[in-house]
Amino acid sequence: MWYYEKKLQYPVRVGTCNPKLAKFLIEQYGGSDGELAAALRYLNQRYTIPDQVIGLLNDIGTEEFAHLEMIATMVYKLTKDATPEELKEAGLGAHYVNHGKSLFYENAAGANFTASYIASKGDPITDLYEDIAAEEKARATYQWIINLSDDPMLNDGLNFLRQREIVHSQRFREAVEIIKEEQGKKKIF
Amino acid sequence: MPTYRKWFQPYVSPFDPCPPLGPVPYETPAQLYLGFQRPGMPQFSPFQSLSHGTLWPALYTPYTDPYRGKRRPA
Numbered sequence: 001m002w003y004y005e006k007k008l009q010y011p012v013r014v015g016t017c018n019p020k021l022a023k024f025l026i027e028q029y030g031g032s033d034g035e036l037a038a039a040l041r042y043l044n045q046r047y048t049i050p051d052q053v054i055g056l057l058n059d060i061g062t063e064e065f066a067h068l069e070m071i072a073t074m075v076y077k078l079t080k081d082a083t084p085e086e087l088k089e090a091g092l093g094a095h096y097v098n099h100g101k102s103l104f105y106e107n108a109a110g111a112n113f114t115a116s117y118i119a120s121k122g123d124p125i126t127d128l129y130e131d132i133a134a135e136e137k138a139r140a141t142y143q144w145i146i147n148l149s150d151d152p153m154l155n156d157g158l159n160f161l162r163q164r165e166i167v168h169s170q171r172f173r174e175a176v177e178i179i180k181e182e183q184g185k186k187k188i189f
Numbered sequence: 190m191p192t193y194r195k196w197f198q199p200y201v202s203p204f205d206p207c208p209p210l211g212p213v214p215y216e217t218p219a220q221l222y223l224g225f226q227r228p229g230m231p232q233f234s235p236f237q238s239l240s241h242g243t244l245w246p247a248l249y250t251p252y253t254d255p256y257r258g259k260r261r262p263a
Binding site for chain 2: 010139146162177
């Protein structure tokens with residue numbers, strides 16, 4: 001079970017009214033390497049991973065939901081005061097027709113979120129390598145969004161999220177080391 | 190101390206339709222080099238940790254847009 005803390009993991013500030021950035025940010029909301037995919041991937045893999053690393057998947061999967069919430073806040077702030085005309089100019093006309101101003105789990109190109117974004121092979125090394133790759137892909141996605149964004153306040157939040165991907169990647173790499181460990185097993189090669 | 194950004198120069202053809210953009214950057218952040226984190230490594234202060242997104246200076250790899258300030262000559 002979870003306890004909810006009614007605050008963001010890191011404060012979200014948006015400096016400029018630029019709804020176009022919302023269209024880019026939605027990639028991290030409902031895209032293949034986004035925070036939703038990450039949270040669902042790790043929390044689902046928990047059950048069939050060696051028990052030394054279950055807690056890691058649990059903690060990181062939970063944190064991904066906190067990131068999802070930050071992205072949602074950014075998208076909401078960027079779109080809530082936009083007129084339908086401004087949304088259309090930002091490339092969000094089709095989104096507005098389908099969803100109004102509500103958020104939706106879709107990628108930057110408007111493709112709906114799908115469970116096939118999430119891999120779960122049931123082989124611990126395979127799944128952890130998948131997780132490392134997922135963190136690096138999310139890190140790269142943040143870099144591309146930062147390259148496209150000229151809002152320093154927004155980029156501050158995105159830099160925080162990118163740094164978290166780096167830390168998560170490090171921890172998954174350590175998880176691989178833990179489960180392949182031979183020490184204390186009295187094995188002679 | 191490793192560098193966290195590398196560059197490579199793709200082949201430039203005399204028949205390329207667009208002018209070359211120059212060397213292409215790619216990021217190689219700290220987690221690629223750290224290995225299994227050893228105990229007792231130095232930490233940031235709590236406030237710095239919050240703003241950096243990590244407790245550990247050894248994992249802190251800030252990012253800046255490598256194309257910033259790069260403009261094609263008009």
